[in-house]
Amino acid sequence: MDREDLGRSLDTGTVMYGVFGHPIGHSKSPLMLNEAFRATGLNAAYAAYSIVPGTLGEAVRGIRALGFRGINVTVPHKLEVMEYLDELDDTARRIGAVNTVVNDGGRLIGYNTDGIGYVRSLKEETGFAPSGKRIVLIGAGGAARGIGFALAQEGPSSLIIANRSADKAAQLANDLSSFAKSRGIPLADAAEELASADLIVNTTLVGMHPHVQEVPIDPSVLRSGQLVSDIVYTPRETLLLKEAKARGAAVHGGLGMFIYQGAYAFEYWTGKSAPVDAMRRIVEESL
């Protein structure tokens, strides 16, 4: 649909959605979610809102006042937004971050679809079954928490958190330990664990454009039989994934996590299955 058609299709019945972040100028979410609404024939629209830090509470109250059905929340608001919601689902509470808000008749409920989006992408795009596998996560920040809790539900034999600062690795491993056999280690001492892992996931932004020559680990430990996964998707294939491929490992890029976190948000808001292929196509075309 071109812009003229979009303008004509908005009417008094249009259900509004959006993403709150700062900065928000490069977000692909409006493109992806508007395509999802178009593909499913829903009278809905999605826009990006640059919410300056300090004004998030007002913006969230606006969701109720304006009758928005749902909002995505991104950097830097994923933690603070929890203060202004009426309810958190269990996963979002455990992770300690919200990326999706559903307005249920004025009651605002927070969800986190990043981790489940990651696992759905991993399974559908690689066929990898995490159950019984040795998994190492690189990083212990917000992205690692979402992915860690989602992978912990899948029954891995071990879930090692390797992070530059060891205290954060230990903290996340401790939080995960009631769901999986988890341990935190310093990234600098992770060579042995990395070498014996079935799945290695880079949850840091090391290697993201413009720092495309950076890798979070020494790639010489990688080997065939492993799956190496990176949440970064600009570039589509990071140096880590290139190095992994060169050593015979299978690779999984970060675009699918972005697509499926949006697909779950769409499903929570609308109750319909997300048109994942159409969503992927339009985002790929724009990259």
Ligand code: ATR
């Ligand atoms: P996000 O929400 O994207 O995960 P974050 O919460 O700021 O962002 O976490 C960033 C993660 O990337 C952290 O695990 C950080 O390691 P520290 O806890 O030691 O800071 C990791 N990270 C960032 N830059 C890194 C680098 N150059 N090498 C290794 N790890 C790095």
